[in-house]
Amino acid sequence: MGRKLLTEHINVEGINTFDVYRKHGGYRSVEKALKTMTPDEVTEEVKKSGLRGRGGAGFPAGMKWGFLAKPEGVPRYLVCNADESEPGTFKDRQLMTKLPHLLIEGMITGSYALGARTSYIYIRGELLYVLRILEKAIAEAYAAGFLGENILGSGYSLDLHVHPGGGAYICGEETALLESLEGKRGNPRNKPPFPAVQGLYARPTVVNNVETIAAVPVIVNEGGDEYAKIGIGKSTGTKLISACGHLNKPGIYEIELGLPVEEFIYSDEYCGGIWKGRDLKAVVAGGSSVPILPKELILKTAAGENRLMTYESLSDGGFVTGTMLGSGGFIAMDETTCIVKNTWNFSRFYHHESCGQCSPCREGTGWMEKVLHRLEHGHGSMHDIDLLVSVAKQIEGNTICPLGEAAAWPVAAAVRHFRHEFEWHVTNPKEATAPGAAYRGAAVLA
Amino acid sequence: MEPTTSPNKLQFSPAGQAEIKRLLTHYPEDRSKSALLPILHIAQAEFGGWVSPEVQDLVAETLKIKPIEVYEVSSFYTMFNLKPVGKHVLEICRTGPCMLRGSDELTANLERITGAKVGGTSPDGNFTLKEVECLAACGFAPVVQVREKYYEQLDTPEAVDAMLNELRGQIHRPILSWEESSSLPNSLKNN
Amino acid sequence: MAKITFDGIEVEVPDGTTILNAARQIGGGIVPPAMCYYTPLKGSGGKCRACLVKVSAGSAKDPRPMPKLVASCITTVQDGMVVENTINQQVMDVRKGIVEMLLINHPLDCPVCDQAGECSLQDFAFEHGVSTTRYEEERRTFEKIDIGPLIQLHMTRCILCYRCVYTADQLTPERVHGVLGRGDASEIGTYIENIIDNEFSGNVIDVCPVGALTDKTFRFKQRVWFTKPVDAHRDCTTDKCNGRVTLWYKGKDVLRVTARKDAYGEVKEWICNTCRFDKKETSDWVLEGPAHISRASVIAQNHYELPVVNPQVIQDLPESTTRELERNPPLRLGGLNN
Numbered sequence: 001m002g003r004k005l006l007t008e009h010i011n012v013e014g015i016n017t018f019d020v021y022r023k024h025g026g027y028r029s030v031e032k033a034l035k036t037m038t039p040d041e042v043t044e045e046v047k048k049s050g051l052r053g054r055g056g057a058g059f060p061a062g063m064k065w066g067f068l069a070k071p072e073g074v075p076r077y078l079v080c081n082a083d084e085s086e087p088g089t090f091k092d093r094q095l096m097t098k099l100p101h102l103l104i105e106g107m108i109t110g111s112y113a114l115g116a117r118t119s120y121i122y123i124r125g126e127l128l129y130v131l132r133i134l135e136k137a138i139a140e141a142y143a144a145g146f147l148g149e150n151i152l153g154s155g156y157s158l159d160l161h162v163h164p165g166g167g168a169y170i171c172g173e174e175t176a177l178l179e180s181l182e183g184k185r186g187n188p189r190n191k192p193p194f195p196a197v198q199g200l201y202a203r204p205t206v207v208n209n210v211e212t213i214a215a216v217p218v219i220v221n222e223g224g225d226e227y228a229k230i231g232i233g234k235s236t237g238t239k240l241i242s243a244c245g246h247l248n249k250p251g252i253y254e255i256e257l258g259l260p261v262e263e264f265i266y267s268d269e270y271c272g273g274i275w276k277g278r279d280l281k282a283v284v285a286g287g288s289s290v291p292i293l294p295k296e297l298i299l300k301t302a303a304g305e306n307r308l309m310t311y312e313s314l315s316d317g318g319f320v321t322g323t324m325l326g327s328g329g330f331i332a333m334d335e336t337t338c339i340v341k342n343t344w345n346f347s348r349f350y351h352h353e354s355c356g357q358c359s360p361c362r363e364g365t366g367w368m369e370k371v372l373h374r375l376e377h378g379h380g381s382m383h384d385i386d387l388l389v390s391v392a393k394q395i396e397g398n399t400i401c402p403l404g405e406a407a408a409w410p411v412a413a414a415v416r417h418f419r420h421e422f423e424w425h426v427t428n429p430k431e432a433t434a435p436g437a438a439y440r441g442a443a444v445l446a
Numbered sequence: 447m448e449p450t451t452s453p454n455k456l457q458f459s460p461a462g463q464a465e466i467k468r469l470l471t472h473y474p475e476d477r478s479k480s481a482l483l484p485i486l487h488i489a490q491a492e493f494g495g496w497v498s499p500e501v502q503d504l505v506a507e508t509l510k511i512k513p514i515e516v517y518e519v520s521s522f523y524t525m526f527n528l529k530p531v532g533k534h535v536l537e538i539c540r541t542g543p544c545m546l547r548g549s550d551e552l553t554a555n556l557e558r559i560t561g562a563k564v565g566g567t568s569p570d571g572n573f574t575l576k577e578v579e580c581l582a583a584c585g586f587a588p589v590v591q592v593r594e595k596y597y598e599q600l601d602t603p604e605a606v607d608a609m610l611n612e613l614r615g616q617i618h619r620p621i622l623s624w625e626e627s628s629s630l631p632n633s634l635k636n637n
Numbered sequence: 638m639a640k641i642t643f644d645g646i647e648v649e650v651p652d653g654t655t656i657l658n659a660a661r662q663i664g665g666g667i668v669p670p671a672m673c674y675y676t677p678l679k680g681s682g683g684k685c686r687a688c689l690v691k692v693s694a695g696s697a698k699d700p701r702p703m704p705k706l707v708a709s710c711i712t713t714v715q716d717g718m719v720v721e722n723t724i725n726q727q728v729m730d731v732r733k734g735i736v737e738m739l740l741i742n743h744p745l746d747c748p749v750c751d752q753a754g755e756c757s758l759q760d761f762a763f764e765h766g767v768s769t770t771r772y773e774e775e776r777r778t779f780e781k782i783d784i785g786p787l788i789q790l791h792m793t794r795c796i797l798c799y800r801c802v803y804t805a806d807q808l809t810p811e812r813v814h815g816v817l818g819r820g821d822a823s824e825i826g827t828y829i830e831n832i833i834d835n836e837f838s839g840n841v842i843d844v845c846p847v848g849a850l851t852d853k854t855f856r857f858k859q860r861v862w863f864t865k866p867v868d869a870h871r872d873c874t875t876d877k878c879n880g881r882v883t884l885w886y887k888g889k890d891v892l893r894v895t896a897r898k899d900a901y902g903e904v905k906e907w908i909c910n911t912c913r914f915d916k917k918e919t920s921d922w923v924l925e926g927p928a929h930i931s932r933a934s935v936i937a938q939n940h941y942e943l944p945v946v947n948p949q950v951i952q953d954l955p956e957s958t959t960r961e962l963e964r965n966p967p968l969r970l971g972g973l974n975n
Contacts, residue, residue: 087541087580120472125487125525126537126581129594161472166483166523168819169579183482183509185522185816190683190711201477244543244584251585288542288580329584331543345542349579355522356797356816356823358684363738366821370774387771394734397705398686499829517828518815 002256003230005218005238006211010098016133018140021101027146029109029217034154037220042113046216048224050236055081055172055209056287056327057402058311062224067196068114069204076204078116080107080213081177082123082130085169086287087349088329091240092210094252096123096130099214100137104160106213108146109220111158114206118159121210122177125165134162169353173401174207175199176355187357188401211240231257235310239328246280246334248272261285261307261314262299265332278334282417282443285314286326288346289406291413292339293323294443302446319413321446336438339421343414344372350407361404364395368411375422378429385422389415417443456504462492466508479511482519486526491593495535496527524578532567532574534613536560537591540577543584548601552588553577555606572614639716643667644724656709656720657688661901667723668901670732670761672739672846673798674710676903681803682710685796686735687761691728694719706731729765736766742777742821743847744793752848754861757902758796779824784814785832787853787914788842792824795849801825801841808907809835825849836875839913843896843904854914855893861885864892866928871912871921878909883928884919891917897928 004010014020021027033042047062068076080103084092096103103121111119123131138160141147149157163181165171171180175189178200199205215237219227228236235257241264244250249272255264264270265280274280283298284290301307302321307314314325333342351365368391374380375388392408399405415422421439425432432439458466466485473480485505486497493501497520506513520526527535538553553564553575562568562575583589586598590609597609640649643660644667650659658676660668669690674682689706697717706728709720722728740762747753779792797816802825805812813834814827827833833841842850864885873880885893894913896904916922 084582085580088543088584090582090584090586093582124582125483125523126578126591128487129596132594159472163472163480164484164487166486166519167525167578168523180483181480182477183479183511183515183519185518185819190708201474242585244587245546250587284542331546331584333546337546342542342545345540345545349541351820352579354820356818356820357799358686359735359738359796360686362797362821362823363741367738367741367772367774390771394731394738398689398731398735400683400686512812514813514815514828518817521817521828522819524819 002254002259003238004254005227005230006095006102006214006240007099007252007254016098016100016137018101018137018144021099022144025221026101027105027108027144029220030105030112030146031152033109033112033220034152034156039113039115042109042220045219045224046113049215049219049227050224050231050234051212051215051219051227052235052311053209054211054215054239054328056086056289058325061208061212064196064208065110065114065206067194068206069197070115071204074203075118076114076116077200077206078107078111078114078119079178079181079200079205079207080119080121080210081172081174081207082121082127082210083165083169083172083177084127084210085124085172085353086289086327086329087346088242088244088284088287088331089327090242090244091252091328093127093130095210095214095240096127097133100134101141102214102217103134103210104137104141104147106216107160108141108151108158110206110208110213110216111160112156116206117157118161120181120200121160121162122171122181123162123164124171125167128164131162131164138162168355169349170355170401170403173403176401177207178205185355187355188403190400232308232310233312235312235325239309239325241309241328241330243271243330243332245330245332246275246278246337247332248275255309257308257310259309261309264309264330265299271332274332274334276334278336280332281335281337282333282339284323284329284331284333284410286324287329288331288349289402289409290324290326291319291322291409292343292417293321293413294417294445296443296445297321297417298323319409320416323413335440336436338376338432338438339414339418340372340376340425340432343411344369344376346410347372347407350403354403354407358400358404360395361399361407364391364404365407367391368395368407372411375425376433378425378433380422380426382423382426385415385419385426417445419444456493456500458488458504458508459492462488478509479515482509482511482516483523485509486516486520486523490526495531495533496529498530527574527576532562532571534572534592534616535574535576537576537578537581538564539579539581539583539587539589539591541580543580544587544589547587549588552590552600552606555603556590559606559610573610639714639718641714641716641718641720643720644722650714652714654714655682656690656692656707656712656714656718659714660709660720660722664900669709669722670757670764671710671901672757672761672796673800675800675803675844677907678800678803678844679807681798681800683708685739685798687732687739689728689731689735691721691725692718693721693725732765733767736762737770737772739796740766740770741772741774743796744776744778746794749857750794750848751851751856751861752794752845755902756848757846777821782826783830783832784827785834785838787839787910788833789851789853789856790825791849791851792826794847795825796847797823797825798846800844800846801850804841804844805833805835805838808837808840811835836878836909836911837907839910840896840904840907842913843898846902852893852895852913854917855885858892859887863887866930868897868925868928869922870925871916871923873909873912875909875911877907878912879906880908880912881906882908882912882922884922884924889919891919891922893917 009024043065051061052058168186170176171186173188176186180186195205241253266273280295301316311325315322347369351369354361354365356362392412395404396408420441469481502516506516560568560573564575567574590597669688672685672687688709690709692703694700696715784790813831817826866883871880884891896908
């Protein structure tokens with residue numbers, strides 16, 4: 001059984017209250033950091049830990065902190081990205097609901113390291129009930145002297161606020177999030193300047209995912225080197241995986257990075273296999289944006305190695321035969337799943353969520369959705385399949401923000417590995433569009 | 447006290463005004479526009495589940511910003527209803543993971559039971575059906591959100607009935623602070 | 638100062654200059670197109686992606702290439718930067734793709750559009766597009782919105798460049814229009830029917846790259862290539878308006894008044910609505926002479942300007958202009974062939 005660094009106490013009765021959380025060792029990292037460490041020493045530990053951003057991009061968190069500009073006399077901010085909206089991902093909601101103080105502790109320690117005097121948690125608007133949980137916990141932390149003026153007599157002061165969004169996936173992109181936090185439409189900004197130089201209110205800002213910030217307390221308590229011992233290579237520590245789709249036991253699992261994918265899917269400790277005794281067809285391993293892989297390629301790499309839950313192993317083979325760990329949104333699909341329908345569904349999502357600011361994404365996402373709709377409903381042509389790939393390529397890499405890629409990759413990968421199924425929709429439209437129809441032919445593996 | 451809805455002059459309720467005052471302390475004084483989204487949420491909760499142009503103008507006035515700055519924001523974010531809605535807005539997740547676990551069937555059933563079509567309101571005015579994208583509850587699919595509450599694992603007729611019955615017996619009341627927060631979803635309680 | 642190489646041509650520009658403006662200093666066919674960027678408008682650019690270029694060397698200090706194509710309108714130069722535009726096949730392919738994207742939902746109503754002949758999208762499509770479309774779906778359309786007696790908003794033609802929004806923000810005290818909705822359902826509008834009523838509101842017509850915002854007083858009056866632009870000025874009493882304009886003549890009638898634009902279609906000085914909409918008599922103006930048409934456009938195709946003075950032109954122009962032209966002949970004045 002793997003170590004649980006974040007969720008060890010998640011099922012303790014009352015762990016969402018300050019007193020119980022404190023009794024279980026909560027807020028130790030704040031005491032340690034504020035009383036015995038300089039801000040730079042805290043940042044150094046995060047760098048040593050090898051912690052990578054848990055929101056999806058996997059950028060080293062310590063390095064991101066190191067980039068923060070620190071001009072004299074200018075306020076700077078730590079903003080927590082709790083806009084969790086990537087389809088297949090629901091770990092942050094769970095973490096904030098059950099362990100609100102863990103996030104708050106990480107925010108305090110992280111803000112101290114970065115020299116922020118005001119910090120924000122930007123939570124997606126749908127999770128207003130979680131916002132209330134966080135606000136209650138924040139009030140407790142203020143009352144206990146862990147927030148506000150002169151925390152623990154250290155001379156360091158911090159205010160922490162929770163800010164709700166209003167329903168927009170794009171606000172998970174960090175500059176769109178900052179625009180939204182400023183009361184505007186969630187249009188991603190042109191970069192440079194990057195938030196580390198001009199972020200919230202044009203001030204230096206670090207934006208980190210909930211899970212990233214929640215890992216800071218354990219890194220400070222145990223030391224970055226200790227944290228880095230868990231995992232394999234550049235995939236250090238533990239990761240929360242949101243398991244969903246056709247699994248026997250969907251839910252949140254904290255795993256040590258390096259766990260074999262096969263064990264994660266089939267062992268009773270984790271997902272317990274595919275539901276209804278069915279066979280696995282495909283997996284989207286890191287949230288809807290990452291390339292879909294057929295069963296054969298998610299369990300083993302093209303070279304025949306066991307596929308592991310690490311950033312490196314999942315991306316082995318590049319986009320030809322690999323995928324990405326992304327946000328850890330693990331969507332399993334059984335043998336009855338229609339890949340064309342699923343691809344259309346995801347495409348509709350990105351069409352719906354495109355902010356509309358730049359032309360390739362605004363026009364291209366809608367175009368792909370329409371072509372996929374046509375194919376799914378048996379009105380498509382062989383030419384449409386190539387058209388999809390072409391439109392995806394026209395979007396990818398040419399947009400202001402990564403939503404362009406997020407919309408293009410799933411389509412390109414679905415056609416790459418399941419081209420026969422798309423073709424079947426063209427050649428056998430009646431059969432393919434019948435209720436419950438499922439293509440059982442082999443996937444393209446290389 | 448209820449918020450005033452006389453056509454001449456809209457006003458937030460005293461509780462709403464107090465909450466707005468508290469929210470404004472979260473941002474630098476010259477950046478009060480930051481409070482726009484939180485205040486729109488309060489406005490929607492206080493004025494019948496949607497934000498009319500008049501309500502949006504009130505929000506603009508409250509924040510001392512131009513009305514267009516409110517319109518362009520309210521129309522960008524999908525949570526804000528720009529047209530009148532029924533007593534309860536059922537926001538049905540339709541994205542991949544929920545679809546894999548039966549959200550299409552759930553939507554069809556909800557249409558049949560309530561008599562409302564997606565995007566519309568039931569004849570009795572009780573339910574508005576709205577399809578939404580991923581609600582970040584994929585492990586408990588299929589999912590419906592009603593105001594601040596998530597109804598999860600709605601893959602049995604019993605679960606759907608329980609949700610609708612609970613809503614039918616509920617009186618709409620805006621929730622303004624965490625003290626009044628709704629209870630946790632079941633899946634989170636017994637996990 | 639920074640020295641960069643653009644399509645093999647070296648140019649030295651002040652630090653902080655964008656790649657696009659550096660290319661414009663070189664001029665000619667190597668300049669990337671710009672559908673949303675507009676130098677006088679703060680914050681504009683980066684959206685249409687028409688000006689994407691390849692940076693094959695970031696700077697002298699760090700000569701690594703940039704991984705993705707960059708928007709030349711918002712990326713500033715670095716000393717030693719090497720940029721590829723027309724000489725790079727990837728850039729050309731992507732640009733063709735951008736034209737396709739911008740056109741899939743744009744109506745093909747150039748024959749009835751007042752912007753035709755001076756439309757950036759028309760020029761862009763002509764230079765980089767293909768003549769067929771792969772888009773079979775229904776095109777997006779919008780209801781026409783009334784935004785007052787002087788300006789026509791035809792949203793279906795809009796490419797969401799945001800220029801008119803920045804214009805209203807930066808020129809007028811109370812912006813009443815903006816971008817509403819999201820994604821491909823975004824639209825320019827006022828939400829509730831609202832009239833854009835401000836002394837400088839007419840400038841949104843000049844900044845619009847397409848025919849989404851047009852001058853109602855000029856509506857269907859004449860194809861622009863049949864009109865003759867003449868620079869003129871008047872003593873304007875409106876605060877912040879210098880009264881320097883371009884008058885567009887058909888015969889002896891002033892059909893419309895616009896601000897003066899540079900070679901890249903950018904307004905040099907904003908003008909007020911009085912100058913634009915109320916002063917349509919030659920007697921209102923002091924004429925300066927024919928306006929330069931340096932853009933490659935339909936109007937230019939009409940050889941409005943040629944290297945020699947053609948007496949025929951002088952005959953067609955109002956008498957006051959003729960006098961002015963005799964006293965102060967422009968360098969290049971050719972024949973108008975309409």
